[in-house]
Amino acid sequence: MSGMVTQARPPRRGGSSVRIGALVPLTRPGWVEAGQHVLAGLELAVRDVNADGGIAGRPLELVVRDTAADPRKAAAAVDELARLGVAALAGEYHSVVARAAAARADALGLPFLCSSAVLDALTEQPTEWVARLAPAQSHGWRIYADFLLGAGHRRIAVAAEPSVYWASGTRILRDHLAPRGGTVIELDMRALAPAAVCDELVAHRATALLLLVGHPEPAVPIVTSVRRDQRLAEIMVGAPAGQPEFTEWAASLGQDGAAIPFLRYLPQRLGPLGARVEAALRERLAAAPSFVAFEGYDTGVVLAEVLRAQGTDPAAGRAVPSRAGIAASWPRVAVEGTRGRIRFSRTPGISVWQWAWPPVQVVDRDPAEPDRFRILHTG
Template sequence: MNTPPSAPVAERTDGSSIRIGALVPLTRPGWVEAGRHLLAGLELGVREVNEVGGIGGTPLELVVRDTAADPRRAAAAVDELTGLGVAALAAEYHSVVARAAAGRADALGLPFLCSSAVLDALTEQPTRWVARLSPPQSHGWRVYADFVLGTGHRRIAVAAQPGVYWATGSRILRDHFAARGGTVIELDMRALTPADVCDELADKRATALLLLVGHPDPAVPIVKSVRGDRRLAEILIGAPAGQPEFTEWAASLGDDGAGVPFLRYLPEHLTPLGARIKRTLIEQLGEAPSFVAFEGFDTVTVLADVLRSHGTDRARIAASWPRVAVVGTRGQIQFSRTPGSSVWQAAGAPIQVVDRDPAAPDRFRVLHTVHTG
């Protein structure tokens, strides 16, 4: 584990702000809609902290940098934000980008609370500097695989693009299905067109197709092709990475985008805080907030609590992760070490399998809910 000397951020007594660095995908090829929701939650969290006096009378300030889903850009932003004197780093949605940021934060001794990225191995080695709110990919995707198996599907095709996140997801699904008697047909989207995917599904007699690909391309063309192929009228299309969560999916696909199960991280019932924050986020976003917006708000809630209790010294912030115990929008937030994870992991995160209702595609149906331990 890297243990660089602590670079404390001086306590502010002159009326200046306490800065939190935020990494968010705000431009393509980043998932811009997810970035917008994440930033909305972060900004609302900061506003609420400042409305009740900030951190000991000092306002909290969010210093935002656009990662555009680029790991190198994110790593450079971590360097910049460290030099600007931020007390901690927050956010990011894309797992591969978050991994680059976490590695750099670990090397520099900058506390990083990751909001949304799920890749199990956020750092190459165990680190005391990084904590995460979202459940690890291995937990969520196994829940998803169990749901697919529970609906009677045993012959599953996985259409995947290259990349660490997609490759890890493919391995999790393949191992989980195979251990439970399922057959996994792997479709390499570097070599196949959407029409080719349809032919493969028909030839191999798959009953479910799971999309491990980017949105909108090639996810949208694949869904349109499969929905339009009469041979595949009964096939289940799934998207564990959560593409159907956002309005862009519904706008691109309409009715074809309904009935596609995906993962999201919301409980059956929000806390009273969460219910209030949901109403404010609807006003702020002009639409229902995704789980990503709640993750953003909860990130600031945790960091504000840590700053009030332990000050702005970076080493003290990092040392405080195992002592966090705050109520967020979705429940109690505490961190622990879990097998296979190199970072401090929030326990008890809710996991849902959800789809858009075919009878009303702007409405979500909760198909399955569990809580991680």
């Protein structure tokens, strides 16, 4: 794959395309910047695949649908894309939305390679149809909990909104921290204004506050209130879900958005393929690509490899690869991605085929240079 652009072999003219359905949040209340990064990675991968001959001479094509962080909209999009004849589904950033898409894809027998959603229970029952690139929440958030312990934090408050994803994250943190002397204090953001959060942190003698909330509301006003409260000058603010990764965070908070550790799924150093893709993504996005953009690219790389292995045979009445054949290929995948070699396996407690594991870092924005990230911990 790393030589695609220089060894270009355009797909044959006149061949019908092999289509992949792309699910991404592109409008509010979805996290639009995250959706744009997933899509940029997918689009770049498709461009590279087509420059290298496509799928058995047929061009690879994305059919994009906006999920807008709405599980019902995502499920409807899966139905539509299945009717349109896509070979597989790709993408999605929001875990609760990806769960709805995965359930529908499983019911329809439509392969789905989830790019970025981390919720452990992506489907209620084990399925052969769904695979995932992002690490499961239990894996990444335990690494984050180890970072907290290593930094000396034992009284940890979580400002949480109601959702399956945030509740799961709170449970993972508590289960990992409690046997190691840590305490998790839950602050219900349905009942507390940002200023009241500060009072609760003081009352509970918390040394760390984790933002298990949406961006920009209420994350930005919470951070602003805490940073302005002299009583909390020593408290660490963290965001394990990765909100500070995106430029929108830095634009909203400026200096206040620095020194807030979050999870990022990148290696310490990119290899040749990763470096080439990083440069191309930077040009495409006109900004530094987030780890989410690399997840999008790797999704396209994996699906192209699986589709090529399945092949197409119009003479045999198979103009597109078999959906069942694609799903059966997950355990045989061995693809060099931007962040390491990608293989899928059955992982205890995870209901889908899982890359175990992508690289995991805890990083923050450097207060001296907020556009630069500091690696604080690796897992």
